[in-house]
Amino acid sequence: MLSRTASLVARKVVPRASFAARAFSSEATADATSVTLNLSVPYESIYNGAAVEQVIIPGTEGEYGITVNHVPYVAQMKPGVLQVLFEGAEPEKYFVAGGYAVTHANSVTDVVCVEAVKLDDIDPSAVQSNYDAAKSAAGAAASGSVEEAEAMIDMEVNKAMGLAVGLTLA
Amino acid sequence: MTAPATSFWRIAGMTYLQYANRAAGSVRAGLKEPLKSKLAAQGQFSYKVSSWTNGEQSPKIEIDTLDKAGKAV
Numbered sequence: 001m002l003s004r005t006a007s008l009v010a011r012k013v014v015p016r017a018s019f020a021a022r023a024f025s026s027e028a029t030a031d032a033t034s035v036t037l038n039l040s041v042p043y044e045s046i047y048n049g050a051a052v053e054q055v056i057i058p059g060t061e062g063e064y065g066i067t068v069n070h071v072p073y074v075a076q077m078k079p080g081v082l083q084v085l086f087e088g089a090e091p092e093k094y095f096v097a098g099g100y101a102v103t104h105a106n107s108v109t110d111v112v113c114v115e116a117v118k119l120d121d122i123d124p125s126a127v128q129s130n131y132d133a134a135k136s137a138a139g140a141a142a143s144g145s146v147e148e149a150e151a152m153i154d155m156e157v158n159k160a161m162g163l164a165v166g167l168t169l170a
Numbered sequence: 171m172t173a174p175a176t177s178f179w180r181i182a183g184m185t186y187l188q189y190a191n192r193a194a195g196s197v198r199a200g201l202k203e204p205l206k207s208k209l210a211a212q213g214q215f216s217y218k219v220s221s222w223t224n225g226e227q228s229p230k231i232e233i234d235t236l237d238k239a240g241k242a243v
Binding site: 114145148156 | 182183184189191193197200201205206212
């Protein structure tokens with residue numbers, strides 16, 4: 001995967017050569033010109049080795065973008081919008097329910113989530129009614145109970161889905 | 171040190187898998203048809219377990235939630 005000459009010619013990547021040598025995937029080289037994206041849900045591989053310009057990931061610690069030659073990074077995702085940017089094309093937007101994103105040293109980024117759907121498939125009226133139902137369930141549940149936590153998860157997810165389709169929920 | 175150093179669902183005793191599956195189910199519930207019905211089955215599963223003691227098999231228990239899976243055997 002990583003030839004010795006490639007690491008010598010590459011400008012900025014020289015210090016990362018040792019990281020690249022122990023990366024798992026062999027699809028990209030150290031002087032990659034694009035991000036290699038693998039986006040998977042349990043029942044489908046949405047992108048497998050796709051060459052993309054940038055991936056914007058909703059991390060629990062904040063949203064961040066992955067471009068070529070990004071430093072290796074692991075992040076847990078929050079429910080939110082994941083954007084896949086192609087050169088000279090409209091970004092593809094997916095709503096992810098959470099999961100993990102791993103960026104390897106050779107610009108390969110693996111995104112694994114339990115559910116990922118296109119924004120066009122979100123039904124704003126269902127989101128609104130699910131949010132209202134979750135809010136009243138959270139109010140009715142005993143403080144600190146699992147039922148309350150489940151209702152709060154539903155609220156959090158529906159709020160993020162609402163935000164993604166331009167719906168403000170309170 | 172007032173704010174807890176972990177998430178609310180962890181404090182309530184949920185595991186990450188339970189949290190992730192709940193969130194995924196919540197996403198599926200807010201979709202348009204026909205995708206909604208297509209993905210509806212993704213969150214469901216069921217199987218039966220039983221344990222063996224001294225060559226005797228215990229009655230089979232049906233597991234259809236993550237909560238039961240953790241407590242069955």
